[in-house]
Amino acid sequence: MTAVLSDEGTGPPPALPDSRRAGRPRRPRPARGRTGLLPYLLLVPALAALGAGLGYPLVRLVVMSTQEFGLRQQFGQPAPFVGTDNFAEIFGDPYFWDVLRRSLIFCAVNVVLTLVLGTLAALLLSRLGTAMRTALSVALLFAWATPALTATIVWQWIFDARYGVVNWLLTRLGGDFEGHSWLSKPLSFFFVGTLIVVWMGVPFVAFTLYAGMTQIPGEVMEAAAIDGAGAWARFRDVIWPALKPIFVVLAALSTLWDLRVFTQIYVLQQAGGITRETNTLGVYAYRTSAGNDFGLGAAIALVMVGITLLATLFHLRQMFRQEEV
Amino acid sequence: MGRRRWPLNLAALAVIVVVAFPVYWMLVTSFRPNSEIRTAPRFLPIGTLENYRTVFERDHFWSSFSNSLQVTLLTVVFALFTAFLAAVAVARFRFRGRLAFLVIVLLVQMVPAEAMMISVVKVLEGWNLRNSIAGLTITYVAFVLPFTVWTLRGFVGGVPKELEEAAMMDGSSRLRAFFTVTLPLLAPGLVATGIFAFIQAWNEFTFALVIMDRPERETLPVWLQAFNFGARGTDWGGVMAGSTLITVPVIVFFLLVHRRVAAGMTAGAVKG
Numbered sequence: 001m002t003a004v005l006s007d008e009g010t011g012p013p014p015a016l017p018d019s020r021r022a023g024r025p026r027r028p029r030p031a032r033g034r035t036g037l038l039p040y041l042l043l044v045p046a047l048a049a050l051g052a053g054l055g056y057p058l059v060r061l062v063v064m065s066t067q068e069f070g071l072r073q074q075f076g077q078p079a080p081f082v083g084t085d086n087f088a089e090i091f092g093d094p095y096f097w098d099v100l101r102r103s104l105i106f107c108a109v110n111v112v113l114t115l116v117l118g119t120l121a122a123l124l125l126s127r128l129g130t131a132m133r134t135a136l137s138v139a140l141l142f143a144w145a146t147p148a149l150t151a152t153i154v155w156q157w158i159f160d161a162r163y164g165v166v167n168w169l170l171t172r173l174g175g176d177f178e179g180h181s182w183l184s185k186p187l188s189f190f191f192v193g194t195l196i197v198v199w200m201g202v203p204f205v206a207f208t209l210y211a212g213m214t215q216i217p218g219e220v221m222e223a224a225a226i227d228g229a230g231a232w233a234r235f236r237d238v239i240w241p242a243l244k245p246i247f248v249v250l251a252a253l254s255t256l257w258d259l260r261v262f263t264q265i266y267v268l269q270q271a272g273g274i275t276r277e278t279n280t281l282g283v284y285a286y287r288t289s290a291g292n293d294f295g296l297g298a299a300i301a302l303v304m305v306g307i308t309l310l311a312t313l314f315h316l317r318q319m320f321r322q323e324e325v
Numbered sequence: 326m327g328r329r330r331w332p333l334n335l336a337a338l339a340v341i342v343v344v345a346f347p348v349y350w351m352l353v354t355s356f357r358p359n360s361e362i363r364t365a366p367r368f369l370p371i372g373t374l375e376n377y378r379t380v381f382e383r384d385h386f387w388s389s390f391s392n393s394l395q396v397t398l399l400t401v402v403f404a405l406f407t408a409f410l411a412a413v414a415v416a417r418f419r420f421r422g423r424l425a426f427l428v429i430v431l432l433v434q435m436v437p438a439e440a441m442m443i444s445v446v447k448v449l450e451g452w453n454l455r456n457s458i459a460g461l462t463i464t465y466v467a468f469v470l471p472f473t474v475w476t477l478r479g480f481v482g483g484v485p486k487e488l489e490e491a492a493m494m495d496g497s498s499r500l501r502a503f504f505t506v507t508l509p510l511l512a513p514g515l516v517a518t519g520i521f522a523f524i525q526a527w528n529e530f531t532f533a534l535v536i537m538d539r540p541e542r543e544t545l546p547v548w549l550q551a552f553n554f555g556a557r558g559t560d561w562g563g564v565m566a567g568s569t570l571i572t573v574p575v576i577v578f579f580l581l582v583h584r585r586v587a588a589g590m591t592a593g594a595v596k597g
Contacts, residue, residue: 042414043426045407046470053467054433054441061444124337129330132337138580139345145579146348147528149546150568153553154351157561165350165366199347260437263530270554282439286535289443301440312435316428 061305064298071292079295086299096284096300103259103280106190110197110258115251117198118205123235125210137207144203148263155196156271159183183272190278196264201257205250212243245318252315256308262286281307351572354565362561376566383563385540389548392537393527395458396544400465400526401519404473407466409515412477417486434471442535449536456542464532469522476521480514481507517582524575545571 065086067079090096121140125133146154159166161181170177182188216238224234240247262282269275275287281304289297354362356372380386415423445464446455454460484507492502530546537543543551549567556564 039414039418039420039423042410046411046474049403049407049463049466049470050429050433053445053463053465054436057441057444057448058436060448061441064444064447121340124333124340127333128337129334132334136337136341136344139341141580141583142348142576143344144583145524145576146572147530147546147575149528149530149550150351150572151347153549153564153568154347156553157354157565158347158350160558160561162558163363163366163561168366199344202344256435260439262439267550267553270550282437285440286442294443294447297443301443304437304440308435308437308440309432312432315435316431319431 058305061298061301064294065302067295069294069298073294074292082295086295089296090299090303099279099281099284100303102278106193106261106280107255107258110194110201110261111251111254113194113198114201114205114254114258115247118202118250119209121202121206122209122213123239125206126213140203140206143199144207146200148200149267151200152196152264152267155192155199156183156268159192181272183268184274186274186277189268189272189274193261193264193268197258197261201254205254208246208250209243212246213239216242248318249315252311252318255311256315259308259311260304348572348576351565351568354561355569357562359560359562376562377570379560379563380566380570383552385543385548386567388541389543389545392458392542393545396461396465397523397526399458399462400469401522403462403466404469404522405477405515405519408470408473408477408518411474412481415474416478416481430471430474434475438468438531442531445532446535456537456539461533461536461544464536465526465529468532469525472525473518473522476518477514480511480518483514484510520578520582524578527571527575 066081066083068082069079073079125136128136158164159182161167161179167177167180182192220238221234224238229237260282261280265278265280265283269278269283279287281300285297285300285304288300353368353370355376356370357367358373358375361367415427449455449460449464452460454463488506489499489502492506493499497505528546530550533544533547537547549564549571552567553564
């Protein structure tokens, strides 16, 4: 569920910069009559699965967003068409804008932190000896492989008010953190949430960038070093220009993933007990529906799809610009 | 670059400790008796299997385990089969609509599950498939399919068509050439992609939360969150044992295949 079912970074392949048309001489296209229907038949099962599991629910989502769909409809009453009323209600509700702003800020902070820390980790990987590099890779793989749900529960345990290791450590260091509850205040709530999302997101960024860095010819780096370029200059003048396409793709993918964070927020809310000040778009849509207003929930969800679509189109344009699909 | 390695190594060590700590802490906690967990933290892995016994004896653990296993295996089988056919179509044939199909796959990949959970439940309810293995499987197949098609397309494209054509010159039929020449070469790619689909379905929480809302229909992640929520910080040993049981197989699988899948992704990006 790739990017879709979990947040751990299995999106479409990051487009690599050196993928310009591999120089195979073009053979004449086979006449259409010869391949005939076969390729279409081969696509039927995939299209059927996508249609049933995704296409039709998407249509239903659009329909529901234009209906009044509450408790009575749950018990079989017909759902009246209300046009754009649901959207009008959302956009007229200041709380919705709070949630939207909160989601965008949370996303931006996570993306920036993930990219910066991922870049630093990649640079570290590229300069370590074999043994240390392997050890660091394994640690990063652990973080990458851990399912979103168990990761969140483990971090919840680490930050537990009574027996958590963080409070224990901070108290020992002289702070007053005995029984301190991290999840009952919005700011520290999102601090923990960000920690989890970034912890899970950094490995993918680090490995992808590291793979890109190994493609930069060693002589270029050495020449830059001989010219007296410091570490920062080498990054700015050699690594950044060479890897810019990868950075762009990683930024787009991280944005997509961090916009729709659900599991982490939902589980932390269950633990901390505050929802109103911590709802993000996905959780808000879910909670609105769970409160038996499916029409409104669907409208919120569609706004989310719309924002994602914009980010996706940007991402696809980059991909198609860089490679021949 | 060889000069002064130790500051770098020290930095690396610090990063390793921070990054690996949560997984380590989960393991350590799962082997400690709860009475001890409530005193000061202990950092060495010693202890007891008591927490694992708690998990095995807890209500609905085994039914959740069985549900998770069924949904996951069914998802892998159906996703691999349908994705394989589609991958052959786009990697081996040039036909009208090919590009459109690829664009659909990429777009669909980006549709957030978190936005779809509401209507997926309604659709499955209409088909009488809520709280059913079949309903959850249909949903999972649709959501792993884009990635599976994309990855397999790279693997299929990586086997030169010329190999098949050579076999056909020797008198094999096209189908036979495909099964005797291409398929064996694809086996590693199919295994890697299958394991990846396995991980995705095994981990999935969002859809399972809303589709399987009866305790005996829960999958493991939903069961674990119910345990976590119900324990409310009183049974961290048990919750960590449950987390470990769900996480360890995933990490092992992941370590096995991540390189191969990465290679498949790269191949997918390079081959036309």
